[in-house]
Amino acid sequence: MKVLITGAGGMVGRAVVDHCRALGDELVAFERRGLDISDENAVARCLASVRPEAVINCAAWTDVDGCEFDPDRAFRVNAWGPEILARQCRKVGALLVTISTDYVFDGEKDGFYTQRDDPNPLSVYARAKLEGERRAMQACARTIVVRTGWIFGVGGRNFLSRIVGSAACGATLKTIRDSWGTPTYARDLAQRLRQLAALDLPGIYHVVNAGGGANYEEFARAALELAGIEAKIESVSFAELHRPAARPRNSRLRCLLSEAIGLEPLPEWHDALRRFIRETISR
Numbered sequence: 001m002k003v004l005i006t007g008a009g010g011m012v013g014r015a016v017v018d019h020c021r022a023l024g025d026e027l028v029a030f031e032r033r034g035l036d037i038s039d040e041n042a043v044a045r046c047l048a049s050v051r052p053e054a055v056i057n058c059a060a061w062t063d064v065d066g067c068e069f070d071p072d073r074a075f076r077v078n079a080w081g082p083e084i085l086a087r088q089c090r091k092v093g094a095l096l097v098t099i100s101t102d103y104v105f106d107g108e109k110d111g112f113y114t115q116r117d118d119p120n121p122l123s124v125y126a127r128a129k130l131e132g133e134r135r136a137m138q139a140c141a142r143t144i145v146v147r148t149g150w151i152f153g154v155g156g157r158n159f160l161s162r163i164v165g166s167a168a169c170g171a172t173l174k175t176i177r178d179s180w181g182t183p184t185y186a187r188d189l190a191q192r193l194r195q196l197a198a199l200d201l202p203g204i205y206h207v208v209n210a211g212g213g214a215n216y217e218e219f220a221r222a223a224l225e226l227a228g229i230e231a232k233i234e235s236v237s238f239a240e241l242h243r244p245a246a247r248p249r250n251s252r253l254r255c256l257l258s259e260a261i262g263l264e265p266l267p268e269w270h271d272a273l274r275r276f277i278r279e280t281i282s283r
């Protein structure tokens with residue numbers, strides 16, 4: 001398949017590039033400096049010249065707290081960006097896979113969020129991502145929106161990806177005990193994104209590793225145990241960290257569609273974490 005990947009320098013983008021390359025896809029990958037998804041002229045020129053069969057959009061402004069202070073930038077990248085890609089995909093007859101977030105939900109539900117639950121975003125980041133979902137689906141019928149959450153992977157700058165590295169440097173980890181999510185390994189997500197592109201069945205999918213989910217403290221303890229590192233952990237509440245953006249207390253996801261269309265659940269998150277730790281240590 002001829003695949004164009006945006007945001008190829010990010011955590012998920014790199015994993016998607018690796019996976020598509022391993023499959024033997026004809027690959028055209030752009031980091032931000034090569035293609036800014038919020039620049040409609042640039043996107044139009046690029047898609048018209050590359051003529052991909054599928055675009056996998058991994059580009060976003062993922063600094064959740066930063067978005068609170070610059071809503072214009074958040075909406076430019078996270079809402080208009082997917083819309084621009086969708087519009088230009090339609091022009092060249094490509095399908096679009098674009099990634100959204102578990103943070104579209106407010107976290108008030110106990111249990112797992114499915115596609116039947118109404119979003120109610122709490123932050124600028126989440127509002128912009130939800131707007132991006134809706135605009136992209138409206139601009140191109142062949143849009144696949146993949147909601148995921150709590151991603152960890154090589155090259156990740158977020159908390160979950162850096163637990164082992166920080167602990168190995170002797171840092172004390174502050175880990176939140178009262179927020180729950182469904183962890184997702186970037187490599188497993190990448191595989192599913194490419195599978196969904198091949199299936200070409202538009203809609204909203206929830207893609208996370210299997211299992212009951214975790215809180216951050218539980219995830220950190222599992223990561224350290226698997227890595228064989230003793231580290232100081234300070235258990236904190238969400239409120240104690242005083243982060244600028246509100247986040248859902250519970251954003252665990254489950255998909256109503258994947259099994260129905262014959263997709264196996266992704267591996268359980270402990271198994272995914274084990275593979276991630278192995279990948280990290282071997283580098």
Ligand SMILES: NC(=O)C1=CN([C@@H]2O[C@H](COP(=O)(O)OP(=O)(O)OC[C@H]3O[C@@H](n4cnc5c(N)ncnc54)[C@H](OP(=O)(O)O)[C@@H]3O)[C@@H](O)[C@H]2O)C=CC1
Nearest residue numbers: 007009010011012032036037059060062099148149150151
């Ligand atoms: N990380 C997580 O836990 C979660 C992420 N997601 C979503 O997954 C997707 C991938 O995220 P992830 O890989 O973790 O994030 P990263 O921040 O690692 O990667 C995002 C990439 O997008 C690039 N980028 C930013 N702005 C633009 C732009 N205007 N045009 C083109 N590229 C741009 C960034 O470049 P630069 O670094 O130079 O700014 C970065 O390389 C995003 O849609 C994100 O919202 C969803 C749920 C959870």
Ligand SMILES: Cc1cn([C@H]2C[C@H](O)[C@@H](COP(=O)(O)OP(=O)(O)O[C@H]3O[C@@H](C)C(=O)[C@@H](O)[C@H]3O)O2)c(=O)[nH]c1=O
Nearest residue numbers: 062064101102103149150151158159160174175176216
């Ligand atoms: C979770 C956590 C974060 N932190 C700190 C680290 C960092 O400074 C800040 C924010 O952490 P993170 O960036 O990892 O968390 P956050 O920005 O909330 O992560 C989110 O990313 C976006 C893109 C999503 O879509 C979500 O699914 C989610 O994974 O809080 C802790 O100190 N301890 C913790 O237990």
